[in-house]
Amino acid sequence: QKEVEQNSGPLSVPEGAIASLNCTYSDRGSQSFFWYRQYSGKSPELIMSIYSNGDKEDGRFTAQLNKASQYVSLLIRDSQPSDSATYLCAVNDGYSTLTFGKGTMLLVSP
C-alpha cells in the first residue's frame, strides 16, 4: 500500500514569514513529486513539480526533494493571506496513478 503522509495542520504563519510544508512517502520507486494548492470549495491546482534530489525554485515557492529520506517539502517565502489554502502532496512511480496525501491546511494571518 503506497502512502503519502502530511500533517493535517492547520499551520499558522504571519504574513511575510516562511511557511514550511512537509510530506513523506512510502514507495521508494516514486519518481515524480507534486504540490497542489486547493482553495476552499475549489479544485486542486498544480503549483510545483520536482523530479530529482535537491531544490527547485519558482517565484516564492521552493520544492525540496530528498529521495534517501523519502520526503518532499514546500517552502513559501513572504507568505501572503492569499496563500491560505490546503496543500496536497502527490507522488508517482511513472506506472500507476498518483498517490495523494490528505493535505495540510495553511493559514496566513495579516
Add this chain to the structure above:
Amino acid sequence: NAGVTQTPKFQVLKTGQSMTLQCAQDMNHNSMYWYRQDPGMGLRLIYYSASEGTTDKGEVPNGYNVSRLNKREFSLRLESAAPSQTSVYFCASSEGRGRYGYTFGSGTRLTVV
C-alpha cells in the same frame, strides 16, 4: 483553453435516483480519472482510464460505473444513488501515466438526500 470541463457543477438527488457526471478534456491527454473528496478523507480514486478503450477500478469503485466514450470524454454514472455518495467529485486528466501530474476539473458537488 478550457482544460478539463465537468458538468453539472451542483446536483441534488433523491436516494435511488441515477445520474451521470460528464467530463471532457481538450488537452489531448491519454489518461483520465474520477476522484471523490470527503472531509478528512482526502482524494480517493474511484475509476480511471489509462487510455481510450480501457477502464480500471480505483480505491472506491462500488456503486459507480464509468464509460470512456472517446479520447476526450470520461463519464461517471451512479446507478442508484445513496446518501454515502454525497461528496465532491473531481475529474482529472494526464499525459501518459501522470509523470507530469494531473489537471483537475472544477468539480461537481453532489448531495444525495
